[in-house]
Amino acid sequence: MEPEVRVLRLAGGFGRARCLLAVASWLPCVALGLALSSELLLTALPAHHCGSDPARARSTCLPLSYPESVPRAGSDGARPCSRGWYYAQPAADLLRSPVTQRNLVCEDGWKVPLEQVDHLLGWLLGCVLLGLGCDWFGRRAVFVGSLVLATGLGVGEALVASFPALLTLRLLRGGALAGASLALYVARLELCDPPNRLAFSMGAGLFSVVGTLLLPSLALLAQDWQLLQGLSALATGLLLLFWGFPAVFPESPCWLLATGQPARARTILWHFAKASGVDPEDSTEEESSLAMGNGLAREKRDLGARGRRTVVIPSLVPHYVPWSTELDVLCAGHPQPRHHSVLELRHTHVTWKNALILGFSS
Missing domain, CATH: 1.20.1250.20 (MFS general substrate transporter like domains)
Structure with a gap:
């Protein structure tokens, strides 16, 4: 069991407060x-044609050029649109969009x-x-x-x-x-x-x-x-x-524990425990034995470190270990938090594999 998960369970587990907060998220x-x-x-593109082309030529960008003032079916060429564009309304339920407002069609369609x-x-x-x-x-x-x-x-x-x-x-x-x-x-x-x-x-x-x-x-x-x-x-x-x-919306207790901020984590966990109807200063026998067992393992590991770290020996505390004490032991045994750079993703094989798969599928 992960240490952070163990502390969260000792502080009431996935009780009413955490469940409601997760639903509210x-x-x-x-x-x-x-x-x-x-x-x-x-960015929806509505049907459109040049406003100066009453005949609505096949091309939506270049209206027909007529040799006479009266429009007729024949044509002798095409000319740029000079009188704006006519758009079919509405476009995607919008009477005006960035496309129609700025005429992002034809030569500006890119x-x-x-x-x-x-x-x-x-x-x-x-x-x-x-x-x-x-x-x-x-x-x-x-x-x-x-x-x-x-x-x-x-x-x-x-x-x-x-x-x-x-x-x-x-x-x-x-x-x-x-x-x-x-x-x-x-x-x-x-x-x-x-x-x-x-x-x-x-x-x-x-x-x-x-x-x-x-x-x-x-x-x-x-x-x-x-x-x-x-x-x-x-x-x-x-x-x-x-x-x-x-x-x-409180800060994540897991992040606080991982970054060495036990005081803030204890305040949030206390609130979770009280809101879930759990006594923050009590724990069940099963949770106590779990905490003491992990404390003994931590004691052996810390003794092997030749006294470089203060050790809390479970035998010197009562027969149960409250979650606050377990939190102190957990933070005392954690190393200083490490921060990583985005550039380190270059050395991750999973990243290159997923990028190759996504690039091929795209």
């Missing part, structure tokens, strides 16, 4: 799923896949950089910080006036949303016992699908992409009013 997935799935609606790749690149960078930040600064700090960034950047997208600025904001907001999703996912895994992690992860995935299914209804209600972006930013902002409080 599904709710932000609705807003995150709504924001992350908006790409298809914003800007649409550029915006899509830009959003995907932001997502990938957010997973890498903010995933690294989860280990450096904590799950809660990255989650709340990412929500703040996503809200501000979403408002900026709704008010943006140029296409280069839109690309920049889409890149940054994609990274912020990826960081929030990743931090919430890791915190949920560390909150649940190993047997329950798959079920709660599937529940979070279903709530993300709910957010994706709500997006067309919001688009039909808003009918304007800027208003839709404003509603998406409002949804992430509302998460801060509830999930911004440490009592609602």
Whole structure:
């Protein structure tokens, strides 16, 4: 049994408080799923033709050129569109989108896949950089910080006036949303016992699908992409009013133990134990024997270290070992936390193998 899992079980296990918190972590997935799935609606290409071509030629980009003032079926060439474009409405339930607002068709059609790749690149960078930040600064700090960034950047997208600025904001907001999703996912895994992690992860995935299914209804209600972006930013902002409080979304005790912060971990575990109806200063006989058995093994290991570490001998404590004492012993036996760089992934064979598989399948 992992030491962190043992301490969590001594502090009440996967009781009522941790279970409710894990279920509540599904709710932000609705807003995150709504924001992350908006790409298809914003870049949808409606049927279009040049506004100066009443005959609607076969080419949607080059209208026919007529030798007479009255249009007729025959033509002697084609000319560039000079009177704007006519779009079939609505496009993906939106009367106005970035494509129709900036005429991203024909000679400017390359800007649409550029915006899509830009959003995907932001997502990938957010997973890498903010995933690294989860280990450096904590799950809660990255989650709340990412929500703040996503809200501000979403408002900026709704008010943006140029296409280069839109690309920049889409890149940054994609990274912020990826960081929030990743931090919430890791915190949920560390909150649940190993047997329950798959079920709660599937529940979070279903709530993300709910957010994706709500997006067309919001688009039909808003009918304007800027208003839709404003509603998406409002949804992430509302998460801060509830999930911004440490009592609602505390830091992961596993991360605190792994980074040598037993005082903060003890406070959170005490809250979990009391909320689950468990006396934090008591433990069952089975848990006590488990803790004492692991303490004896740790005593032998520490004695072999020639006194370089203070040893807590289980025989000198009462017949049961409370979780707080076990927490102290656990932190005393842990080495200093180590931080890793993203560049170390180059030396991981699994990374290269998965990259090769994904590249071939793509």
